[in-house]
Amino acid sequence: MGNGGSMENDDRQLFICNCENTMPLRGDALAKACGKDGSAKIHSQLCRAQIGDLQSTAASGAAITIACTQEAPLFEEILEEAGYEGDARFVNIRETAGWSDQAAKATPKIAALLAESAVAVKPAPSVTMQSEGACLVYGRDETAIEAARQLADRLDVTVLLTKPAEIVPPQVMDVPIFKGTIAGAKGHFGAFEIIVDDYAPSVVSARGAMAFEAPRNGAASKCDLILDLCGGTPLFTASEKRDGYFRPDPGDPAAVQRALFELSDLNGEFEKPLYVKFDADICAHSRSRKQGCTRCLEVCPTGAIAPAGDVVEFDPFVCAGCGSCSAVCPTGAAGYAVPAATDIMERLRVLLTSYRTAGGEAPILLIHDEKHGAPLIGLVARFGAGLPANVIPFAVTEVTQVGFDIISAAYAYGTSQVLLLASPQQQSELAGLASQIGMAEAVMEGLGYGGGRTDLLIETDPDALAGRLGQLTARNQAETASFLLMSGKRTNTRMAVEHLHAKAPAPIDVLPLPGGAAFGSVEIGAEGCTLCLACVSTCPTGALIDNPDKPQLSFQESACIQCGLCVATCPESVMALEPRMNFTPDARNAKVVKEEEPFECVSCGKPFGSKGSIEKIVEKLGNKHSMFQNPEAIERIKMCEDCRVVSQFQAKDSPFVSGDRPIPKTTDDYLREREIEEARAKVKAERENEN
Secondary structure: OOHHHOEEEOOEEEEOEOOOOOOOOOHHHHHHHOOOOOOOOOEOOOOOOOHHHHHHHHOOOOOEEEOOOOOHHHHHHHHHHOOOOOOEEEOOOHHHHHOOOOHHHOHHHHHHHHHHHOOOOOOOOEEEEEEOOEEEEEEOOHHHHHHHHHHOOOOEEEEEEOOOOOOOOOOOOOOOEEEEEEEEEEEEOOEEEEEEEEEEEEOOOOOOOOOEOOOEOOEEEEEOEEEEOOOOOOOOOOHHHOOOEEOOOOOOHHHHHHHHHHHOOOOEEEEEEOOEEEOHHHOOOEEOOEEOOOHHHHHOOOOOEEEEOOEEEEOOOOOOOOOHHHHHOOOOOEEEEOOEHHHHHHHHHHHHHHHHHOOOOOOEEEEEEOOOHHHHHHHHHHHOOOOOOOEEEEEEOOHHHOOHHHHHHHHHOOOOEEEEEEOHHHHHHOHHHHHHHHHHHHHHHHOOOOOOOEEEEEOOOHHHHHHHHHOOOOOOOOOOOOOOOOOOHHHHHHHHHHHHHHOOOOOOOEEEOOOOOOOEEEEEOOOOOOOOOHHHHHOOOOOEEEOOOOOEEEEOHHHOOOOOHHHHHOOOOOEEEEEEEEOOHHHHOOEEEEEOOEEEOOOOOOEEEEHHHHHHHHHHHOOOOOOOOOHHHHHHHOOOHHHHHHHHHHOOOOOOOOOOOOOOOOHHHHHHHHHHHHHHHHHHHHHHHHO
């Protein structure tokens, strides 16, 4: 037991409060669940009458976990006044466990939440965004002008009116007003670029209604912020996620005022999380101008990802942090960093193993975000039955960042079901998450655990959410895994799935997967393969392997990510993808697909190429291509690179072969030729005179 009546857990001082006896917490049961002897002191007014217990422990500098988030600002102030420089964590056990009709059974869940809160999470990197306060107010009428006036004291404002009706000219032109329609927009907070058609400045002498000069198209401009009050089509996809772009309903004065309030402070330097860390070395987008994996491009809602040669590039200023790219990336090249996937899975491991160690049964993992999910769970606790004792909430930055790697790890660590709580506003961004749920369902059902375990809940009504949770029934689950996490996404996924296979009710060696899965085989028509090995050079993961000593093609299934580059590259079109999960040892070993004896040079006998490929080239080019219309040219195809060069130089039709070099002429030669010509001319003239 720790000082100040708190309970010690991994050298952390735990402060637990039953919030004025509104939670049925038992100190002895909680101590046992946390693996401690004796009984834990349960506070009832830690934030008020018993605040001294926290102050006395703060003086020691010990690491602290406080089981309350509502009063976190007060606790932080108390710790700061006490000169505390240790590690303080806050965890919510009230809305997640204690305020529930099943609170008496929630002790294992509380122990798990306390254990999870102690997991260290690496801070996310960030990028800096700079705004000089240049704001464009884009609208149709006086609403835009009035909004610009409210911002003029804080920002450098310009008004752009698209197809304006009759507007009375302002008595004082305190903000510049132009006419025009934005034809194109790109960029981000601090660096927007727009193209304006029908652009024209206002006429200063306009009398009854505003007038504008002669318009022109294609005017370009830059700004730091955009307030769009047109009420029409947004300038950007996923516009609500574009930092610096505000698009309130112009017919809703309250919404407009909220936007103005936020805009007024956006002048200066700001930090933004670097949501995605990209490793170009393992990106499988393209090779040699052949397109392969496009998963991240297909799911990005903001257009922050674009092709860049053999890889893709991320614009961190446009990225809104949904994490869909990380969820679907087969190699881990796009890695979510808020927090990193390895930190999320470590939290998951500690949460579920602690729950089982504390005596919990049939855990159901409820994955949610802090923006939508946490408040909704709070409403269920405050006005309803609360979460069931075995439903364990697990907060992430964005639900869409969850991929098959995290879901499979959750099942391997003992959860019986995985529920993902999303907002209806995310409806257009859930395609990537849906594909990952489909993968999880295929694996769990295929291994005999049964389907319907992984579900997406799109709810805003707390009663509806409570109803869905109340209908859940106990499901069997895999024995809790004990493996530790590695650094690679694919490695962690493999370990989780192999554990599920080892403990499966109905294990099978080869499990078919839905299309688009990142695991599988490549079916190769060996008869049509010429061993050109173009597929080997394009394979980004080394799943396709050649042999430097002889013409041979091998395939290692465990390394294949189903990117499709080999299929796109194969000149014979004899390759096809087969999404599946192979649990046999053969999946880890390189299996020879085709091999041939090397073709021997017809000139020197040196082995080169493969017999099939050389014969195929002769068949396609001999007497058919303009460069191979004679026996000598066809024979050169059958030669090694050295003999081919020699033969080319010796060929009669070679452009490098010519006759004897002419003898160079000197000045004397030219003078002699001139004398001869002059003599001939003289003789000719004399003969003509005689005649």
